[in-house]
Amino acid sequence: MYPFFRLAKELYLHRKAEPLPLDGIHVSRHVCWPWDLDMWMELNNGRTLTLLDLGRLPLAQRVGLIGVLKRERWALTMAGVSVRYRRRVKMFDSFEIRSRCVGWDDKFLYIEQGMWRHGDCANHALYRAAVTDRSGIVPTARMMAAMGLAPETPPLPDWVQAWIAAEAERPWPPMTD
Template identity: 75%
Template structure:
């Protein structure tokens, strides 16, 4: 089940947090609960992606994206993700989620997130997100205008640009059978 109560808690905890610049880092604090576990008694890989929402959505609010989405009647979707899992997160482990926008291109906004236990990164994700309306994807330049920002994207880090290029070569639709 989606962690609606945990998400509500995050919005409540960060309700008075200062606005962030577009590439600012939002830090949130969490715990791995028994219902987050898999058969091996560690944080389930799919649940990891769900818990990252708890950092990404408050980040969107703090940079002004949520307000623009509401004003314009737009939606937000994830169009891709790549994840590295490096350290186990076990029951009752406390961790931070660090979330930030690394930049955007003509179609997508790229969000970097990591789960940290102290100074050790347990996993790291790069999301490709899209703002949508009834006609499909809204260009990030329009999104920035709706957010009353005139900032151009910072140069995307090389590893992000290489992931984008690799995804462009991935066949779609995938082979069936």
């Protein structure tokens, strides 16, 4: 089940947090509960993606995106993710999620998130997110204008550009042969 109460708690806790610039880092603290586990008694890989929402949405709130989404009647959707898992998170482990926007292109925002436990990065995700309306994807220049920001993006890190290039080579639809 989606952690609606945990998300509501995070949005409430950070409602008066200092606003962040679009590339600012939002840090949130969490606990791995029994219902987050897989059959090996560690954080389920799919649940990891769900828990990362608990960092991404308060980040969107703190940079001012949530207000713009509500005002414009837009939505935020994930258009891709790549995750690297490196350390186990076990029941009752506390961890923090660090979230930031690393840049954007004409269609997508690129959001980096890390889940940290005991000073080590347990996993790291790169998301491609899109703002949408009834017609489809809202160009990032339009989104930036609605946020009162300049549309120019800082250069994306090389590893993000490489991921974008690799995704462009990936066949779609998959497994057609």
